Amino acid sequence: MLPWKRLLRPLTALLLTAAVAAVPTAAAHASSAPDHGWNDYSCRPSATHPRPVVLVHGTFANATDxxxxxxxxxxxxxxxxxxxxxxxxxxxxxxxxxxxxxxxxEQLQAYVDKVLAATGAAKADLVGHSQGGMMPRYYLKFLGGAAKVNTFVGIAPDNHGTTLNGLTKLLPYFPGAEDVIASAAPGLADQVAGSAFLAKLNAGGDTVPGVHYTVIATRYDEVVTPYTSQFLSGSDVHNVLIQNLCSADLSEHALLGLTDRIVFHEVANALDPTHASATTCLSALS
Structure with missing residues (x-):
């Protein structure tokens, strides 16, 4: 085994450990809280909002935080x-x-079925951040999800993978590096631009009929690069660059899904286009 490769295995493990350690202490308590404060399976969708919304977290995240x-x-x-x-x-x-x-x-597939059974709704809407804004496309395309989903909103999604500002292009210069990453955290390897997973996902077109797609991106994304790779092509796609709505919005990858109220306003518009209103910098106050 090459000397650098011996070092890469513990380094990968260290990165995973560091990511866990970086989660705030409050997150541990939040993740153990029953039903996260939402996830109310007795909730029944209203006539105004007839579909439950399933939120799909990103990489190194969880259903609460x-x-x-x-x-x-x-x-x-x-x-x-x-x-x-x-x-x-x-x-x-x-x-x-x-x-x-x-x-x-497949886990998302089972979960959507659970939510639909509990709420009595015929379809759900999906909103995802980062990997969560891309992974559901596999469910829609290959696992029958298109029949059970009306709207899918991806916030900073890595729809066509990421180069991490060019860092992933260095992997071929380190023989075996890609295998080590795929073994330690296959979900990371699947998101690298050019991966076999992404080739399958995007073959034959980005979208499937019957689903309304919205993509929300920021030009300051430092995780999914280039940011333009997030956008989808298709007849029922609304691609949004947040700075076109509010040039003062400096949110990067994480903040776009965690706290950006302008993004939230666009999500609400996508989920209920009949009552949509213009998104501006003032939407951050709504």
């Missing part, structure tokens, strides 16, 4: 809101989205 602001925002507007954990790795607590993405999509 990713949605501490958006979930209450949507609940306050009368939606039945749900979220799931997916992509767990053995021995890695609190942070998820690290397992093979096709298997994560």
């Amino acid at each position: 990713n949605w501490l602001t958006l979930a209450p925002y949507l609940e306050a507007r009368g939606y039945c809101v749900f979220s799931l954990d997916y992509g767990q790795l053995p021995g890695v607590p609190l942070v998820y989205g690290l397992g093979p993405i096709d298997k994560s999509a």
